[in-house]
Amino acid sequence: MAERLNIPATKSNLIRLKEELSFAREGLDLLDQKKEALMGQISILSTKAHRLRQHLNRSLAEAYAFLDQALLFHGRLACERAALSNVLNERVQIRERSFMGVVLPLVKIEFSPARPAYGLQETGMAMDITGVIIRETLETIAELAELEVGLFRLVAEIRKTIRRLNALENIYLPLYQATVRHIQESLEEKEREALFQLKRLKGRKEAAYGPL
Template identity: 35%
Template sequence: MAKKLTATKANLMKVKDSLAFAEKGYGLLDKKRTVLIREMMSLNNRAAEIQKEIEGKFQKSYESLTMASVTMGWEAVVDISKSMPKEEEYIMGYRSVMGVEIPEVQYKHFNPKHSFSLYETTVAFDEAYLEMDQMRELIYELAEIETSLYRLAKEIKKSVKRANALEKIQIPKYEKAKKEIQNELEEKERDDFFRLKRMKGREENDGNA
């Protein structure tokens, strides 16, 4: 059980300062939580859009690749695919949202230059090639968003826990302590006032005797 503070003006000032600090902290946490939730909702909507785009491009690239294998022959498709340039490495960067590090995948955007002869391929093969590369960029973005959503959800949970501790425990505790000290100080002031009044009355009676 916490020790009750002595009713002094100094302790009253300390309690008031602690209460103001706790209320400010709660306000900042509430603002942080609101911003993070807004960011999370925005990313969640974008993730849903990307998933649909990926499904669409996967379907188109599969159909184009199937058509290419029919018109060119599967062996030719495999041989040409082996001559394609390797995927370039990406770099992980970060941006901060209310102190939360959000990942950003940095990579070179696709430059449609073929390492194979255009006479060796068909339109269907080229379409599959382009669709798959665009799908790669979407997968990067989706992975970026999913990691961001996980980190934001984790931070929101922590912020809610801290805000609840301030709102339900710390702030009421300081408000109670403040009220108790103020009541005791007011009572002391009334006692002192009546004591001084009685003393003054006695002095006046002694002077009249």
């Protein structure tokens, strides 16, 4: 026998439970739609993040290749001096947007106009290109961070949504459906019993007084 709520089998309770059951079914549909929307957004962001990671790895490999050239041509000390003289003056702006109730970050990084802060002595093209690539890489890292945090929050929300779906579908709805059936059957049984009693009473009166 299915579990049910322990409440009196009355018409008022039956009406209330049917309304709550209808509301729960609507909630189930909405949660299912939310789950599908979240999964779609996760798929989109995952694809973007995968492409960005690949781009980031290629950019870093390229930057290290030019850095190796700079070290070979100019030496470690000259490269360290050039690196210390470069100040990006970066500004990171973080805003927010909402998707299906989930707060997602919007990250933007801005730099001062690009120009080498070191002189021409003991420097060269490899140093310049390394600096340009690193600058572009920081922009990629900011975009990737935006996607990674967004994915983390979306995954947490979809897990919560799936738990609610399972609770509604496997616990709440069966419990209320069983209770509604029980109340309906109890009320029908009471109606049949009342009708039987009424017919029996009518039969007794007819036997005593003749047909009415």
